[in-house]
Amino acid sequence: MHTFLLFAAAFGASTVEMVEALTIVLAVAVTRGWRSAAAGVVAALAGLAVIVAAFGPALASLPISTLRLAVGTILLVFGLQWLRKAILRAGGLKALHDEDAIFAAEVGLMRAGPGGSTSDRPAHDWYAFTVAFKGVFLEGLEVAFIVVTFGGTQHNVGLAAAAAAAALVVVSLVGVVVHAPLSRVPENTLKFAVGVMLSSFGIFWAGEGAGVSWPGSDASLLGVIAFVLVCSFGLVALLRRSGRTTRIAVA
């Protein structure tokens, strides 16, 4: 069960980051050409592989309780940030993340950039290369962080890396099929679920690292997930109700 939850959390979190990277890469490739964009993607992936290879194994040599305390705390801060945004979006206080709008904005920037028209574009387009590289490298760094923290805490970097690889395959296939921004993925639902998972793992691991004895041991992780889920739905319901009351008062 624990292994499945670890895989699911790493897969979900990686998927969200990869969707964002793919939106940028597609915008660059569609407007400026695939060759330089693909070169940027390959260079970014190579850079990420070096970073993970350098820092991943170092985590395995740290004492497990210290690692769980540190990673659990960071994961909790990180997960609550996702969950907070997802709750605000679900409650109607924040605009939904619109991949179509992001794609349109990226395309506009590409066309306005140097060599925006095909006639004056060089054979190797450094602009397209740099934008694709930055998009993949920064989002990939976030995926690497997820893999190293999730995997490192469970001493199972391989499983977390496999989840990220599975997410890469799924997102790439969807990207090839739709050839457009991935707005069809219900992003806020995914972010909500991932926020709940990250926060729950953060609570569980930070607790274990701090020396807490969870009732029911590992099985209590399910209870923590249920608790976080109930609290989150409760907050969304409260926001929606107070939003209706405010709109009536303003009208």
Next chain:
Amino acid sequence: MRRLSQFGRFWYDFVVGDDWTIAVAVVVIVSITYVAAHAGAGAWPILPIGVAAALSVSIGRAASSHRRDLTEPPATDAGNPIEQGR
């Protein structure tokens, strides 16, 4: 130097994000849990309840800021922080 600060900014935005009070609350709650667990107390409820409280306070602050903006026209360009791409 500029690149170093951009790198630091990236990690701050990535991990801490919009509301730094959540990060501070988490560190305080984990520290209390650590002390309670090492004092032999049944410390396990502290973390989930503390985290739920910190999240509720943060959401409540965002909601009241949003309500203020709906009921009062903004006096300056500051506007609603939630709508400013936080």
